[in-house]
Amino acid sequence: MRAAVGTPSVAEAAALLGARNAGRAAELVVPKRAGVMATVAVARLVPRGRLTIVGLGPGADDLRAPRATQALRRAGIVVGLDQYVDQVRHLLAPGTTVLESGLGAEEERARTAVRLASEGHGVALFGCGDAGVYAMASRALQLAPSDVDVEAVPGITAALAAAALLGAPLGHDHAYLSLSDLHTPWPVIAGRLRACAEADLVVCLYNPRSARRTGQFDEALAILGKHRPDSTPVGVVRDATRPGERVLLTTLCVLAADPSTVDMRSVVLVGSSRSAEIAGRVVTPREYRWLP
Numbered sequence: 036m037r038a039a040v041g042t043p044s045v046a047e048a049a050a051l052l053g054a055r056n057a058g059r060a061a062e063l064v065v066p067k068r069a070g071v072m073a074t075v076a077v078a079r080l081v082p083r084g085r086l087t088i089v090g091l092g093p094g095a096d097d098l099r100a101p102r103a104t105q106a107l108r109r110a111g112i113v114v115g116l117d118q119y120v121d122q123v124r125h126l127l128a129p130g131t132t133v134l135e136s137g138l139g140a141e142e143e144r145a146r147t148a149v150r151l152a153s154e155g156h157g158v159a160l161f162g163c164g165d166a167g168v169y170a171m172a173s174r175a176l177q178l179a180p181s182d183v184d185v186e187a188v189p190g191i192t193a194a195l196a197a198a199a200l201l202g203a204p205l206g207h208d209h210a211y212l213s214l215s216d217l218h219t220p221w222p223v224i225a226g227r228l229r230a231c232a233e234a235d236l237v238v239c240l241y242n243p244r245s246a247r248r249t250g251q252f253d254e255a256l257a258i259l260g261k262h263r264p265d266s267t268p269v270g271v272v273r274d275a276t277r278p279g280e281r282v283l284l285t286t287l288c289v290l291a292a293d294p295s296t297v298d299m300r301s302v303v304l305v306g307s308s309r310s311a312e313i314a315g316r317v318v319t320p321r322e323y324r325w326l327p
Contacts, residue, residue, distance in 0.1 A: 046076040082155035084183045086148060088172045089161035090190020091119060094277035098196070103161075103188045110159035114148040119163055145174040152183045165190040169213055169241055194239040197272035197302040200282050202316030204270060204304045209237035209319075214244070214251050221251060228255055232262040237310060237319055240303040244294060256291040256305075263287065263308045268317045270304040271297055284317065 046067045065077035087106045092098040107113060107126050115123075117135040127133065136144055148160040148171075166172040172187060179185055198205045210231045214224060231238050238259065244252040259267075265288030273281040273296075283296055287305060290297075297303060310319040 046074040047078075084152035084155045085157045085186070086152035086175065086179055086183050087157075087159045087186045087188060088166045088175060089159050089188045090165040090167070090170070090192075091123065091161055091163050092190040093164060093193055093196035093275050094122075098191050098276055100188060100190060103190060106159050106186070106188050107161065109157065111157045112148075112151055113159045113161065114144050114151075115161045116144070119161060123161070141171060141174065145171055145178060149175055149178040149180075149183070153180060163190070164192045168192050168194075168211065193241070193272075193275055193302045194304070196275035197239075197270065197304060200272055200275060200280075201270035201284065201304060202313075202318050204237055204268075204306055204310060204317040204319050205239075206319040206321055207237065207307065207309070208234075209239060211239045211241065213241040214248075214255055215242035216248070216251065224251070225254065225258065228258045232259045235262065235307045235309070237307045238305045240305065242299055243301055243303045244297045245299050249294075252294055252297060253291070256287065256294065259305055260287055260291060263306075267308065268306045268310050268312045270317055271301050272304075273298070273301045275302065284312065284315065 047063055062081055063076065063078050065075075067074050067076045087110060089103045089106050090100075091103060092100065104126055107123055108128050110127075110131065112132040112134065113120070113123075113127060114134045117137055120133060120135040124133070134144075134147060144160065148158050152158045160166070160171055160175055162170045164170065167187060167189070176185065194205075194211060212224065212227060212231065213219070216224060228238070240252075240255065243255075265286060267287040269285050269287050269290050271281075271283040271285065271290070273279075290303075304317070306317060307319060309322065310317055312318075
């Protein structure tokens with residue numbers, strides 16, 4: 036065969052070339068079979084992987100986007116934090132491969148999801164709230180190659196769920212800040228807090244206070260307190276839309292005196308100097324006139 040046409044196998048070469056002409060990688064699945072009058076081989080396209088990054092929302096089933104539910108149901112493999120897997124296991128199709136791990140394994144989950152998608156699988160990587168806000172999307176997209184199809188399904192964030200319970204605290208400009216110094220040095224976080232305080236932004240604080248990390252929250256309230264009145268309304272929402280949900284409306288001064296109600300499952304929304312409590316709700320005015 037090589038002497039006649041310059042290739043050791045016409046059937047195998049033709050099969051691979053035909054598959055690759057579709058613009059994707061191909062692999063030989065049936066080597067050359069010789070018959071009386073012909074030879075045949077079979078190649079198949081290597082599947083193009085799909086990575087869907089899914090935000091589950093704040094916790095309540097009816098606040099999970101329908102598109103998120105669809106993405107979980109169509110995935111062949113799902114990757115997530117064990118406690119979130121428990122929330123969605125009933126949504127998964129029979130035969131779905133479930134890869135779960137605990138807190139602190141975020142890097143492992145991102146790498147696993149990207150690797151499996153790169154191998155041609157349909158993978159859903161999911162988390163609570165919106166996966167692009169202090170969650171898995173950024174790390175996964177740092178790793179994902181260009182030959183993987185990526186889709187992101189947004190979810191309602193913890194801050195938005197908390198704000199809806201408090202009233203309209205995000206009616207004007209605001210900023211999200213995480214007080215966790217696991218990935219960002221505290222001096223950097225403190226500098227950002229000062230900038231937000233000086234700009235008079237409403238501030239949404241994630242990861243505000245843990246059992247061992249209490250001093251940072253105290254300092255954060257002190258920084259904000261230098262730039263707005265003691266009477267500034269503050270909302271503390273724990274487990275928004277989940278069983279055991281707790282909503283506390285207080286002031287900057289009162290919370291600074293006793294911050295013990297705040298933990299890692301809380302979101303703290305500190306109003307601007309223009310925010311006010313009206314009929315038991317926090318409202319931040321938009322500060323411009325409505326056009327007639």
